[in-house]
Amino acid sequence: MIQCGMPRTPGRLSSTATSGHILELIRTGTATNRSEIARTTGLSRPSVALRVAELVDGGLVVERNGAPSSGGRPPTLLEFDASSGLILTSALGMARSQAAVCDLDGEVLVRTPGSPDMESGPDRTLPWLLETWNEQLASLGRGAGDVRGVGIGLPGTVEYHTGRAADRPFLGTWAGVALEPLIAEHFPVPVTVDNDVNVMAVGELLHGGHGRPADMVFVKVSTGVGAGLVSGGRLLRGSLGAAGEIGHIPVREGGGLPCRCGNTDCLEAVAGGRALLNEAAARGKEVDGLKELVSLALDGDPVAVTLVRGAGRRLGEALAGAVNLLNPDTIVLGGDLSEAYDHLVAGVREVVFQQCTALATRQLRVLASSLWDEAGVRGCASMVAEEILSPEAVNIFLAGAPSQDT
Amino acid sequence: MIQCGMPRTPGRLSSTATSGHILELIRTGTATNRSEIARTTGLSRPSVALRVAELVDGGLVVERNGAPSSGGRPPTLLEFDASSGLILTSALGMARSQAAVCDLDGEVLVRTPGSPDMESGPDRTLPWLLETWNEQLASLGRGAGDVRGVGIGLPGTVEYHTGRAADRPFLGTWAGVALEPLIAEHFPVPVTVDNDVNVMAVGELLHGGHGRPADMVFVKVSTGVGAGLVSGGRLLRGSLGAAGEIGHIPVREGGGLPCRCGNTDCLEAVAGGRALLNEAAARGKEVDGLKELVSLALDGDPVAVTLVRGAGRRLGEALAGAVNLLNPDTIVLGGDLSEAYDHLVAGVREVVFQQCTALATRQLRVLASSLWDEAGVRGCASMVAEEILSPEAVNIFLAGAPSQDT
DNA sequence: GGTTTTTGTTCATAGTCGGATCTATGGTCG
DNA sequence: CGACCATAGATCCGACTATGAACAAAAACC
Structure with missing residues (x-):
């Protein structure tokens, strides 16, 4: 009751x-x-x-x-038998993309970091994706017939009921492209398209090794900042699939930095990768990319540590609101910046535990993801697997294919 | 898919x-x-x-x-046949309480605004509640045998898996009291206890006449401020049932007002009923209670209108974060202050539509509740009805009671 | 008024489920 | 080391349930 x-x-x-x-x-x-x-x-x-x-x-x-x-x-x-079927997955990013073949448990069998990023546009990326998947299948000695589903994570908001990328200016040639029919042409199986952060959140939820938290906030901190929300064990999407767009929540001590969205003091503008690199440059530290900043921080470089911890604090500002609102039991930090976990987590904890009500934080854990690059593709696979292996889907599958020899 | x-x-x-x-x-x-x-x-x-x-x-x-x-x-x-069973409901408030008898559709059959508020403590309120319900049943010509469930809404956080009020200092003698056994002693039926705002949100969702929005944020603005979150058609509760505690989200232009929770600039401290009354007094307008302030605003009193609209704006600050985070399609404003709906809604819209991303507000409606005092008791009833009339529950009910004559 | 159409009921039948029974397999004890 | 026991899985038959076909009812249409 x-x-x-x-x-x-x-x-x-x-x-x-x-x-x-x-x-x-x-x-x-x-x-x-x-x-x-x-x-x-x-x-x-x-x-x-x-x-x-x-x-x-x-x-x-x-x-x-x-x-x-x-x-x-x-x-x-x-x-x-998780290997009885395969799931093709891909995490497409503005800067980096990945293609992978997973089993039905969401374990990665082959993974290929891809050169063509999304900025090349779908006309170039999609052929690469299809070709890579086919090569991966061949390397496993399996064929297209073993493929049971396809899952793709896209940056930016995805109108998940249509499966199309929502028309955000950043997406350029991807805006409004419906991936499903293009994929289904080559692989006639269920195709799932979702926001990249949602997908990572699902990966973290099922494979992150933190149990299976019923109320989790997953945050991806890379060049952009976004969140995937899980409440009551379910992924929250919002009416247009834009739930978790934490990147444009205003932060109190933002300092008036303008954001590409038009407002100022957005979380992404003050704690995103680009902001950190700019700030590093301003402090006389020329760093080439987030990865380098992260490794500097891990080596104890004072400027890098300060920057990461500061980003954590500003992240904490926004997360405090989310914690008070959603009362999660777990916050997981992922994305490129999370590889400097100690400092990032510390910054987040500092602010969250200060600004939230006692009840909201009583059971709260703040953790760093341990899946690194695999969170996205594993999440895609698990999302598709949940769909494919749902009781209803299994029943029609069994009804459709009578007695396959193993 | x-x-x-x-x-x-x-x-x-x-x-x-x-x-x-x-x-x-x-x-x-x-x-x-x-x-x-x-x-x-x-x-x-x-x-x-x-x-x-x-x-x-x-x-x-x-x-x-x-x-x-x-x-x-x-x-x-x-x-x-909604009248084939009755649901006893109650919305207990710090200042006012209500007891009602509803049918299985959540329609109110009798409603009694109660004198004893919660501050009297459970020892006084509970006997009143039981007595009132019995009187109401008698006035309907029905008996305890017709009662199929009991639903109660409590202010403050409710640990809903135990059904107990969480230990917040404001609750005084109610903290940690488990209502269910006390009620079940007199009415041996399922008893549901939940946060008063959650209950109102359910009432609004099912009886508000705005369709049945899948992603709704319901806000109660009275002396306290709280929200009930509905996402994907489901009520969000969070790990400890504290989801929707919007009252203690810090607002940017709060002016440093201290809140009873210990922080400053909490929404409740700057937009709650007490704050408005204080501000009215500071402006030389002595008002006796929120109801009077509301009627002044409805009459066009400039000070009252300014106050209400300002409260709406500050509410909008906090709601903007919630909108960006949850991407609801509907915001409904309820509670005492919402009776000055035009001005409150205007203030909220002003800030929300300015501070939120275009996508998050594309389908957003900001509305005032039209259920007034009945939102709570109707929500309780609907919540209980959903439970009682779930397929499983109905099956065991039919199995248990063979052939009742109508 | 007969025909058509749709609803609701009656009845024989087939399919399914479950308890009882039987077989298989390994541990335990004398 | 063999008898006994406990549990898992397979088989069989009885009971139940759902279904499809046929039938009755009630109104519209010609």
Whole structure:
């Protein structure tokens, strides 16, 4: 009781369809053999056996004999076969892009840092992407037939219900481009397109090794600043997919710096990568790119440390508002700047714990991401996997493809 | 596609249970007769007839003969009987309290503005509440047996998983009190306790007459300031139920006013009712309570209008952050001050549309609540109703109570 | 008034689920 | 080392449920 699961979309009923649910139990490790599934679900053992047979026939589940027996006949271990399907993912960035092939667990099998950035425009980037994926598939000895889904993370706001990049001036030739049909032409599978930060947040949530926080704020601090919001275990998108656009929240001690968005004192203008590099230059420290600033900070360079910590503090200003508003239990800092984690985290903590109410911070952890460059592509993969492996999707998959040999 | 329904809690499967789903179709008006239900759900007509019979026997659905026929035999209209059960609700406030009896649609049947406020402490308020509910039931000619649930809204943060008021100093004797067992002693039904603003937000969402916005920020501006956040159609609570505590977000042009929370320039300290009354006094306008200030503003008193509009602007400061962060499509202003709606809304719009990114405000509406005092009690009722009328709950209800005559 | 159309009900049937039973497999104890 | 036991998984039969077809009802249309 004492909850409010407001939206219960009245739609088609679930017929009998349970094999998808069983897969979920196996996949999450909630149950590892047939009897356990029967106990967990309340279904009878015969029914469970039937459904599991479907999953094994479909190649999604494999049986193993490592038997930890508990007195009686040792159970047949059931394991989700994450390698039974592949997910093509890509994190496209203004400066750097990546293409990767992941398994259904969101583990990276091959990853290729790409040279063509988004500024080249879709006409150049898309062919590179498709070609790279095909090369990666070949190197794994797999084919296009093994591909079960595609996930792409884009910078800037993505109108997720259409899957198109929203018309922000920075995006240039990408604005309004609908990626899905272009991809689906070559890989006829579900295509998911989302904001790059949302995608990283999902990656962090599922693979970050901080448990699975129900209420998390993930912040990417690179050249731009953005956040991915998770509340009640769900990703928040907002009405146009623009939720988490933390980059343009005004910071109190911004000093009047103008931002490319038109306002002043935006978080991005005072704590983004460009701002730090400018400030470093102003202090007589010519640094070539964020990576170098980060390594200077890690080496203890006083100017670099001051800059990073200051960025953390200003980030904290904006995050304090988010913490008071959303009461998360975890803040995770990712992006290029987060590789100077100690100093960045310290700056954020300093301000957040000062400016937030006691209750809002009682259970709050501020952590640095440990996924580095992989957060994006793994997040894409997990997002697609959640979709593909949802009970409904699994049921129609099993119905569609009768008995594939493993 | 292109969505991310992250949490799919693997739990018990749904056995056969479909009558609850059918009730939902009837309740939401998605389907109004048996054949339509069959078409919508894909179930066969006999199966539907069986389930509907259960619902009719259980008293949740009534048949009617107003037949709009479409060429053939006119369908038997099926209607959810909202009066088949009652929900006791209460909005407890520091200054004012209310007790009400609602039907299962969240419509108010009787409402009693209560004299004992929360400052009297639970020992005095609870007996009043129970007594009032009993009187109200009697006046309706109904008994305790008709009560299906209880919903209570409390000021301050509520740890909703325990249902207890969180230990904030303002709450005094209410801190840590678990209401549920005290109520359940007299009415053995599900008891829901939540933050008063969350409750109002739900009321606004379902009964506000602004459609059913998926991403809404509801703001209550009375003596205190608080928000209820709805994103993706769901109420956000945060890890400790403190989400929406907008009252202590610092406002830029606060002027250094101290807040009871310890910080300065908190929204509540600069735009809350107390602040307005103080400012009015400072300007030589002695006003006795918010209600009077509001009526002065509605009458066009320049000082009052200025104050209210200024409060709106400062509210807008804080809301701008929330809008950038959450990208809602609707902001609804409620609470005592919102009765001076024109001026308050104008102030909020002024700042929000200036400080937010173009994308975040593209679809944004800023509206005043039209539910006034009823938002809280109706929200409580709807929250409880959603719980009670969920498919699972309905199924066990029907299983438990075989054939009640109407 | 007959026909058509759509709704709701009745009935036989097929499919599914689950309890009981049986087999397999390994641990435990004498 | 063998008898016994405990648990997992497979098989079988009975019970239940849903469904499709047929049928009755009620109104519009010709």
